[in-house]
Amino acid sequence: MNLLDATHLLSYWSAQQWQVNLLILLHLAGAAVLGLLLGYERSYHGRAAGMRTYALVCVASAGLVILLAFPSQWYGGMLGGVLPPVGSDPTRVIQGVVTGVGFLCAGVIMKEGMSISGLTTAASIWSASAIGVLVGIGFYFAAIMLTLLCASLMMWGSRLEMWLPSHPAIGVMLRSQVGAQFNEADLRHFIHAQGYRLASGSISIEYCDGRQEWRFVCTARANRGGPKLSTLAGHLPELPGLQDYMLTHARN
Numbered sequence: 001m002n003l004l005d006a007t008h009l010l011s012y013w014s015a016q017q018w019q020v021n022l023l024i025l026l027h028l029a030g031a032a033v034l035g036l037l038l039g040y041e042r043s044y045h046g047r048a049a050g051m052r053t054y055a056l057v058c059v060a061s062a063g064l065v066i067l068l069a070f071p072s073q074w075y076g077g078m079l080g081g082v083l084p085p086v087g088s089d090p091t092r093v094i095q096g097v098v099t100g101v102g103f104l105c106a107g108v109i110m111k112e113g114m115s116i117s118g119l120t121t122a123a124s125i126w127s128a129s130a131i132g133v134l135v136g137i138g139f140y141f142a143a144i145m146l147t148l149l150c151a152s153l154m155m156w157g158s159r160l161e162m163w164l165p166s167h168p169a170i171g172v173m174l175r176s177q178v179g180a181q182f183n184e185a186d187l188r189h190f191i192h193a194q195g196y197r198l199a200s201g202s203i204s205i206e207y208c209d210g211r212q213e214w215r216f217v218c219t220a221r222a223n224r225g226g227p228k229l230s231t232l233a234g235h236l237p238e239l240p241g242l243q244d245y246m247l248t249h250a251r252n
Helices: 007-013 015-044 052-070 071-077 088-108 119-137 140-163 184-193 229-237
Strands: 110-112 116-119 170-174 196-198 205-210 211-220 242-250
Touching: 007 015, 015 052, 015 071, 015 140, 052 071, 052 088, 052 119, 052 140, 088 119, 110 170, 119 140, 119 184, 170 229, 184 196, 229 242
Parallel strands: none
Antiparallel strands: 110 116, 170 211, 170 242, 196 211, 205 211
8 A cells, every 4th residue: 555645645534534523523612611611610719720721621631532433534544444453552552642741741830839830731731642642543634623722722711711700819928027916817807808708728827936927818709800919918018917928819
């Protein structure tokens, strides 16, 4: 068989291949919608993994699984509907690729203080592996559409998150004056008055050289158009016993 023969090359774009690729596209679109919905719940509560991350992972997972439904169309139908021998099973190669790329993705996730970054980048790298698998199998149109879908999620997903109602989170560090102590009830009342609520499970307290240092996350009470970080910073000096403070946007 001449692998560079025009007839063989055009088999990747045959009518049956188009049908399979379009069917895969429908699965990818459905996975994107469901991933966005699931990710919105996390984004709504100010979590690190938001709509883009969930959608990318969901789409890539769907792309890797759905291609297994059409083994007769792999490599432009070159196999003629016959599965490859055990020693050359592509699914074992796919499993190794996805697992290996997963370890690579872990290296780009960074945690600094109360903020986590790199999750969307990690998900996009993992999605790139799914695109590569689709190209390797020969589903070129599906690979192109998955690329466009992932790029659209990364470019415009953040705008969608900002447009939808959510509770943005802020990381807070408070350091007391020597001998002064903060009270949790008073802190909650003060934070509530500024338009935020204190997340109980995020509180950590450190005592050093006669000073208390509190670190916690607070989320905006308003769904949209809540107070800005600078507004809270302007009111913090009014807190009794406060010596120093630090605020940062937190994705926890």
